């Protein structure tokens with residue numbers, strides 16, 4: 001175990017690039033999740049090597065039609081000194097089609113925040129800026145089993161992973177959303193076992209997800225766990241899997257995609 005070279009997670013770097021894009025289509029997937037298709041010639045060389053990549057999304061300031069986006073330089077992003085910076089948040093490249101110059105992002109419509117507010121009123125023709133992805137962690141698909149865990153913010157990555165896994169791959173998805181109206185259908189050729197849990201049934205946020213993970217049976221063999229969602233919940237999920245279930249730390253990638261009461265949080269979780 002743990003020496004199969006085909007199972008090594010690899011890091012890929014991409015040149016940093018900022019792109020100005022326009023909304024081509026807005027499609028509500030559920031009352032709580034909206035898919036926005038962006039387009040622009042800047043996408044001709046867009047690259048995203050992993051389902052858990054992210055782009056930094058720049059939103060127009062109130063009253064402006066376009067976001068202020070930085071210039072890429074060898075030392076990183078350079079912001080114009082004379083302009084107020086745009087608000088920026090991280091989102092998953094859910095699908096892209098270089099030939100068609102399209103990129104889909106999916107926005108969880110939570111109560112308050114510039115990104116969620118932008119998505120709730122997004123219309124064809126609106127502008128957004130994106131930066132990156134700067135790099136990717138490529139998790140091989142050849143594990144004996146995969147476990148994907150997350151909340152609404154992880155749905156785009158989970159949906160993309162399920163589309164990318166080869167036919168017959170053994171995968172379980174354990175997902176917490178607000179209530180059954182937030183469920184989506186996944187397109188996958190993998191052998192998927194999915195568990196949906198609802199915050200409406202739980203005493204506290206993350207409680208339903210943690211309980212479902214505790215109840216998840218883990219097969220033998222070489223597996224990989226990927227988890228993303230609210231910070232405190234992800235910490236508890238990772239703690240349980242590593243310390244109580246014996247998952248090797250090289251076989252789990254857990255990240256905070258947001259944090260209750262804080263803005264724009266992204267943390268990879270390790271010890």
Ligand SMILES: Cc1cc2nc3c(=O)[nH]c(=O)nc-3n(C[C@H](O)[C@H](O)[C@H](O)COP(=O)(O)OP(=O)(O)OC[C@H]3O[C@@H](n4cnc5c(N)ncnc54)[C@H](O)[C@@H]3O)c2cc1C
Nearest residue numbers: 054091092108110113114115116257259261262263264266
């Ligand atoms: C690598 C990465 C990839 C991500 N991919 C996606 C994605 O594809 N789709 C997606 O929807 N999100 C994704 N996220 C999460 C998203 O970046 C955050 O939810 C972000 O905070 C949203 O920005 P906002 O402006 O709406 O809210 P903020 O201004 O950041 O936060 C405002 C308030 O809302 C709370 N909050 C933030 N997000 C949520 C939420 N989902 N539910 C409830 N309360 C929340 C905050 O705690 C804060 O109190 C990703 C995050 C990371 C780090």
